[in-house]
Amino acid sequence: MRCAHCGRPDETRVLSTHHVSEGWVRYRRCACGRVSVELVTLDEGLTPHRETVRAAA
Numbered sequence: 001m002r003c004a005h006c007g008r009p010d011e012t013r014v015l016s017t018h019h020v021s022e023g024w025v026r027y028r029r030c031a032c033g034r035v036s037v038e039l040v041t042l043d044e045g046l047t048p049h050r051e052t053v054r055a056a057a
């Protein structure tokens with residue numbers, strides 16, 4: 001998951017994780033301070049898929 005702000009590859013730190021009906025929502029903070037929200041879902045083979053659902057300013 002590359003930071004949309006500074007472009008760093010996956011240097012984000014997980015702030016918190018919440019279980020939701022679709023899977024888990026994770027709040028991440030990059031080294032540059034940008035917070036993003038990602039949704040983690042599992043497919044039928046239990047493979048996790050991550051997508052950024054919202055990026056806070």
Ligand SMILES: [Zn+2]
Binds near residue numbers: 003005006033034
């Ligand atoms: Zn960043």
